[in-house]
Amino acid sequence: MNAVDPHLHATRTTCPYCGVGCGVLATPDGNGGAAIAGDPAHPANLGRLCSKGSALGETLSLDERLLHPMMRSDDGEMAQVAWGDALDHVAEGFQKVVAEHGPSAVAFYLSGQLLTEDYYVANKLMKGFLGSANVDTNSRLCMASSVAGHKRAFGADTVPGCYEDLDQADLLVLVGSNAAWCHPVLYQRMLANKQTRGARIVVIDPRRTDTVGDDDLFLGLKPGTDTALFSGLFAYLADNAALDRSYIDEHTSGFDDALVRARTIAGSVVATAKATGLDEIDVATFFQMFKATPRVVTLYSQGVNQSAQGTDKVNAILNCHLATGRIGKPGASPFSLTGQPNAMGGREVGGLANQLAAHMGFTPVDIDRVRRFWKAPHIATHEGLKAVQMFEAIGRGEIRVLWVMGTNPAVSLPDADAVRAALSKLDLFVVSENVRSNDTVNAGAHVLLPALAWGEKSGTVTNSERRVSRQRSFLRAPGEARPDWWALSEVAKRLGYGASFAYTSAAEIFREHAALSAFENNGNRDFDIGGLMKVSDEAFDTMAPVQWPVREGTTKPQARFFADGQFYANDRRARFIAPEAPELRTQVSIERPLRLNTGRVRDQWHTMTRTGLSPRLGQHIPEPFVDIHPDDAAQFGIVDGGHARLTTDYGECVLRVIVSERQQRGMLFAPIHWNDETAGFARVGGLVAPITDPFSGQPENKATPVAIVPAAFTQRGFVLSRIPLEMPFGVQWARVAVTGGVGYLLSDSTDVETWQNWLKPLLGDDAAEYEDVGQGVYRAVSFKDDGIETCLFIGPTEGALSWDAVKELFAAETVSDDQRRTLLSGKSADGAASAGPIVCACFGVGRNTICDAIAAGAGTAAEIGAKLKAGTNCGSCIPELKRLIATSEAEPDQQRKVAAS
Incomplete structure (x- = not known):
């Protein structure tokens, strides 16, 4: 009997997508792939996975991976170099700019997809040793308003509740959260609660998303009016004997001022309905449901956070829970649904520009404490620049060196064209990535450093309920890819800080991170995992998911905070916050009569560098689109299934149209995922106004004034290819992963001859063509080794063919003679019906x-x-x-x- 490969066993790890933090069982197949299943022992998901997690095995290919360090030469070409040469160049660039322009001229831009250990080393190097707090993260774009709201109310960035509350609540209020699509594993827990215990669900959102349907009440409020709704609720609770007066008196401050402000914003049901655009009966029903239900969990996500008043929206929600004492109790808490797998871990180590490590801030006491623990020679003494302001400073030439790790700001930041222009001005632009090409890399990176990807890297992540889980490697590191913490440490050594960055493993970094969390803590800080600071390498390898705090000397887990009324402000009281009256900071006009709301779709993730590799995930919604209400479509001449051009003060794009009554009048919705790597003219980030919340620095992604006009195309079609191709200039296209290669969905007004000339170099000796000049139809297929190598189908828009049958043949190793004869018809040779999208x-x-x-x-x-x-x-x-x-x-x-x- 042959020996079994010891590497081919199931490894317990965690999913690299959203903040639910699902446990995954990954079993390598021996060929670079893996079988993926949910881990039934992980408390976050109990074996469930969403569509993205289920398809992780389809995203492990090395085809588009960055496997070696690269540097741009004087002639602008990227060339492979040795790690030592790349690291020397990075260190010299940082050293030179700090010497000439000071530490404020250098910056890191990080990602909620980094492991905590990577985040920790980056934060330590920049804030402790280079002396700048210009370390920010793409988490600024998703949960910074929650952080700011927590700190204002609780004195610390503390999530009070846990996932068990979703099972135990009697009322679940979802605000600005399409959990059915974006956090489906948690949403199924809510539905199970509804089915077994009779919990009721309220959905509050300008859009009628797929989270609406199992609800008991839908409140389709006007954009930006969440603060008015919860101010009205606060006043209602006060007026109807629903307050927990003993909790308020003993454990809070600021109640009277906050209530006065709430009354001025929306002091009655009638005033709330007027401010939010809701029906008075619906408002009254919601208020009564909240009042009468002791066990309430209010869950909020990007619809609340991604706002120029996001922090005030968060605090308006927290006020209602503090006023009723419904916090930190089973089935009763406010709960922030985090967007990224390790946004929480980044918050723990100070990954945001306004934080120091271990939930400490830029106070003299905290600065001194971290300085002494790190033995830091040049510790930063004031907050750095938050994401949007950081890239504006780059554009002004104030920041001259930038290191981007694991994120794609040229797509995801607002006013993305200005971001690209800024990146081109840097003296040194370093990108740590695991893909060879994305919009940020192509914006002029000088150095590319190959990072480990999911499945190869090892460390920890923290999910939305403060649960620390291991992400474990189950694949060997490909090429010369290395951990991000290793590359950072190597640069630190070259800068003369080797003794403080002599790390040899993620476990060693984790122990230091845990020790700092407990250093001079004594229960005064919420984040404390000091009980893990002596964990051995072996124990780290086998560490089970654990929820913090894990204080040294304690064994009893703490699932919740604040039921005892002990907060983290100096006086140990919570603060009621008086929010500003809701007001959108941008106004519609004759030129920009609608508002653009951006967000996510069910099966894609961020800028699609991972999910875009999965054929399964690309088939539900294969093209970038815009949702528009029928009344607005009629007014602006927009046709369902056609295309439209969207224009704001910052950019424009062309998207396929879906006319839907689920979209609110006066609003458009477009997803954020597509970019120059995956589509033509579809970068929605380039349209978004760079307006930010004054407290959190989080951008307003939900209400940019926009104009819409029809964009007519005479032809539709598709291309299938074994390798990525460059489409002809001016064509509207969307790239989709298909089995065996890549597909392109096309819309254009180009003549057939242009397509023939474009395709000619791709057609080999074994090819078939069909042309109908009168109808404007052209189809061609090139064969190689009895299979399809490349094909193009193009024709009039009204007669466009489904590509399902052709995709099926493209995926096959061989194509029979009968199949060849029917291939150009676009129909299945055996007459089988298409399964459809x-x-x-x-x-x-x-x-x-x-x-x-x-x-x-x-x-x-x-x-x-x-x-x-x-x-x-x-x-x-x-x-x-x-x-x-x-x-x-x-x-x-x-x-x-x-x-x-």
């Missing part, structure tokens, strides 16, 4: 297959699941299954239109 990404179930099951008698989502498995994993497709059932009596085309909307 994927609805259930977890199991790859198409819309047409689901509609057939409905026609055959499946009348509920559960019955569809029993037949097809659709909806039985993460459940994020269940709302669409229900819409398909609801429209089953409609015509098929209308049915599909409703489902897509």
Whole structure:
């Protein structure tokens, strides 16, 4: 019997996507891939995974990986170099600029996808040894307002509750959170609570998202009016004997001033309805539900945080929980749903420019404490620049060296074109990445450092409920990829700080991080994992998920904070905050009559550098789009299924149109994921105004004034290729991962001859072509080794073909003679019907297959699941299954239109 490869066993690790922090079982296949399953022993997910997590095994290819250090030569070309040469160049660049311009001229821009150990070393090097606090992170774009709100109210950035509260609450209030798509594992826990315990769900959002449907009440408020709604609730609670007076008197301050302000903003049901645009009955119903339900969890996410008044919105919510004492109790707390896998870990180590490590701030006492612990020679003494301001300073030439790690600011930051222009001005621009190419790399990086990717790196992450979990490697490091903490430490050594950065493992860094959390703490700081500071390498390797605090000498876990009324301000009291009256800082006009709201879709993640590699995840929504209400579509001549050009004061893009009554009048919605690597003219970040919250520095991503006009194209089509291709100039395209290669969905007005000339160099000796000049149709396929190498189908928009049958043949190793003969028709050789666009990404179930099951008698989502498995994993497709059932009596085309909307 052959010996079993010892590496081919299941490794317990955590998912690299959202802040739920799901446990994953990864079993390598011996060929660079892995089988992925949810870890039933992990308390965050108990075995469930969302569609993105389920498809992780499809994202492990090395095809687009950065595997060696690269440096840009004088002629502008990137060339492979030795690690030593790259690190020397980075260290010399930092040293030179600090010497000539001071420490404020250098900066790091980090990511919530870094491990805590990477984050810790970066923060220590910049803030402790280079002497600058210009360390910020893309977490600034997703949860900074929650951090600021927590600190104002609690004296510390503390999440009071835990996931068990979702099981125990009797009322779940979701504010600005499309949890059904963005946090589906947690949303399924909420639905299970509703089904088993009768919990009620309220959804508060300008959009009727897929989280609406299982709700008991939907409040489709006007954009930016969350503060008015919760100010009205605060006043209502005070006026209807619903306050916990003993809790307020003994454990809080600022109540009277905050209540006075709430009354001026929205002091009654009528005033609240007027301020928010809601129906008075709905407002009164919500207020009564909150008043009458002791166990309430209010969950909020990007719809609250990503606002120029995000911090005030957070504090308006916290005020209501403090006023009723519903905090830190089973089933009763405010809860921030974090967007990234390690945004919490970054907060713990001071990854934000206004923090020091271990939840300490830039106070004289904290600065001195961290200085002594690190033995730091040049510790920063004041806050650094937050993300948007950091890139504005780069544009002004005030920051001259930037090191970006694991994020794509040229896409994700607001006013992204200005960000690109700023990056081109840097004296030294370093990028640590695991992909060879993205928009930020292509913005003029001077040095590329190959970082480990998920599956290769090892360390810790912290999820939304403060639970520290291990991310473990189960794949060998490819090429010359190295941990981010290693590259940082090597630069630190070259700068003369080697004794303080002589790390040999992630475990060693973790122990130091844990020790700092306990250093002179004595219970005065919330973040404390001192009980883990002596963990051995072996114990670190096997460490089970653990929720902080883990104070030295204690064994009993602490799942919640603040039920005892002990907070982290100097007087140990919580603060009621009097928010400003809600006011959008940008105004619509004749030129910009609508507002642009940006966000996420179900199966994609950030700028698609990982999810974009999965064929499954690209099939539900394959193209960038804009949602618009029918009334607005009619007013501006926009047609469902067509294209539209969106223009703001900062940029423009062209997107496919979905006309939907689920979208609010006066508002457009467009997702953030597509960029210059994955689409043409679809970078939504380039449209967003760079307006930020005055307390958190978080950008307003939900209300940029925008104009919309039709964008007409005469042709539609697609390309399938084994390798990425560059599309002809001016073509609207979207790149989609397909089995065996890449696909491009096309819209343009180019003549057939242009396409023929573009394709000609790609056609080999074995090719087939079809052309109808009169109809403007051209189709061509190139074969190699009995399989399809490249194909192009282009024709009139109204006669566009589905690409499903062609994709199926493209994925096959060989194509038969019969299949060749029918290939150019775009139809299956055996007459099999197309499964249609994927609805259930977890199991790859198409819309047409689901509609057939409905026609055959499946009348509920559960019955569809029993037949097809659709909806039985993460459940994020269940709302669409229900819409398909609801429209089953409609015509098929209308049915599909409703489902897509």
